[in-house]
Amino acid sequence: MKNKIATLKDIADKLGLSISTVSRAISDHPDISEQTKSRVMKLVKRLDYQPNQLAINLLNQQSNSIGVIVPSIAYYLYASAISGIEQEAEKHGLKLIICQTNESVQRESEIINELLRMRVAGIIVSVSSGGRDFTHFKRIVKRFPLVFFNRDCSVNASKVMINNHKAAYDLTQHLVETGKRHISFLAGPKTLQISNKRKKGYLDCLEDFGIETQKEWVCHSPFSQISAMNIVDTLIRKYPEIDALIAFSDQLAMGALKAIKKYQKSIPDDIAIAGFNNEPADELLEPPLTSIEQPAFEMGRKAAELLFNQIHQTGKYNEQVVLNSRLIIRRSTWQETTKPER
Amino acid sequence: MKNKIATLKDIADKLGLSISTVSRAISDHPDISEQTKSRVMKLVKRLDYQPNQLAINLLNQQSNSIGVIVPSIAYYLYASAISGIEQEAEKHGLKLIICQTNESVQRESEIINELLRMRVAGIIVSVSSGGRDFTHFKRIVKRFPLVFFNRDCSVNASKVMINNHKAAYDLTQHLVETGKRHISFLAGPKTLQISNKRKKGYLDCLEDFGIETQKEWVCHSPFSQISAMNIVDTLIRKYPEIDALIAFSDQLAMGALKAIKKYQKSIPDDIAIAGFNNEPADELLEPPLTSIEQPAFEMGRKAAELLFNQIHQTGKYNEQVVLNSRLIIRRSTWQETTKPER
DNA sequence: AACCTTACCGCAAACGTTTGCGGTATTTTC
């Protein structure tokens, strides 16, 4: 196990050559004779020589990688987005360093420092919901390539987002049009800006349609099915008049679903339910879940594109991209009444 | 954007000190006067000095990180396992370099080389299903810390697995006990060993109970709902006598569910269905899906533990750990007949 | 015979950090 990996010096000594000659032989430099090259390459194979990337990185002053900071890779959206980032990064020969904050701003701040120390070429981040202090981002914008995606914060930087306000507005309008008049909103943490934007879209829509709502019908939940379940449980017991619920995410919607199923309410007639993200299981749920489809892969890909523009000095530090989402209507909000079997 | 990050030399020059003094001041060395320390620290703050990890890594001959190779972080099991690895790695002050193979052995082999070049302290891997060539692993076992988890291959190395044979056996037995006699098996790729082990458990159980099966009832599918759906569609049309189906994973089971729902078959009476992994959506599906719960987090944590034992020379290179799985029975395989409301 | 070209290879610097060792003042001790 102690076996150290061979270095250029090891090869050079064994062959009676200099380090530079070995280096050039490996990189097929024209200055080196074919005979020497073959001698070197034979030993390279035999010793399983692997160049020390640490030395190369130090020389190049960069780690040929970019940092990706997400709340959790277990969220379906981020797993998809990372694939998009990866695809784009590969074109530039860069590797990804994936970091999870677990929704903690402190961890986020630490990660930023670690990535800076590692001399990554740039950072792509979806901010955690754990707080309102964004000094760790403000510190580096304008002097370091940085792109936000999906979740942003009040920092003037490059961003790739979906139109959260419109998505929530459209979803709310859909519920209104199906006859719902007591619509509640299960938001994420209060510190999460995109949650607030969606809330705004929901409220604006209700106002436009002259529909009243109550402050108590807007609840905030952390990102776990259990929390959502408990919150919705108390909500619908306290306010039985509620006939629709929009959840910040599908995971929260699933928690709500669990709560509602405990009572004898029928979905969507008694209470309709919808979420965000269009996760793979949505259409298999009972009832299939209405959701907002987000272009997660494309969001990641585009974010990487903006980052590389910054790295290569060809792009602004505060470019804004807004991608379109899509409302996917399923039976949790809308039942075909003309269906023969009902 | 061109702003280079400050170095020790920058600080030393500005203060008329030597590099070594600045270095010691920052690390609070007793040889340095308090006055000098405070002068240095003030400048460190002002310049937002971040030590160059690339240089430190080169000096220490390691990148203070371990490599984690998984087929895809989008698989629920791996997202969980990575959290377990992370928890353990943090204790040792090591970072994770997460790599996805997308089920390609060639990519896997490339990643191994990249990680060796980066001088990671060790590698934790769940092998891809893309082939049978494992020379890239054989090459490094015994001379480099390496641990397999969840998916292994025919290489004598440390492994953390679940008892796949028993899990499949138990699941099959459960179906037999509920009266099923025509049980099919939707396996993963033929090159995937754990899939073959599960298949063996399924076949052994049927043999023990004297139940016949047909070769055609065992199908192989890649890891996508769509593929599973198409395969199961043709399967149940060709063999309508099939009254149960075990899928290699819950995602494949969901694909099967989609296929079955297109026909007028009732679940579980006409055909029962079960999967592996116990994913979060399982209990919300219609019907809720019977599944094998795997200790994914613990699998990751334990794998990391074995790795650190190897790194610190306190452990064998081929320790074997088998964790227990648990059968979670839901309505997709078993309907309480005495239920009052039915 | 003097010069030029070509082919091949080595020297040494550079990247930024840590750390053993030696050095120089200043203070303390008897």
Add this chain to the structure above:
DNA sequence: GAAAATACCGCAAACGTTTGCGGTAAGGTT
């Protein structure tokens, strides 16, 4: 007042690689 102890700091090596430049020998040209 001399010796010893203390406080504080700098020199230089080391990690492994790439690369500009210089060097040497052989062969070719005039």
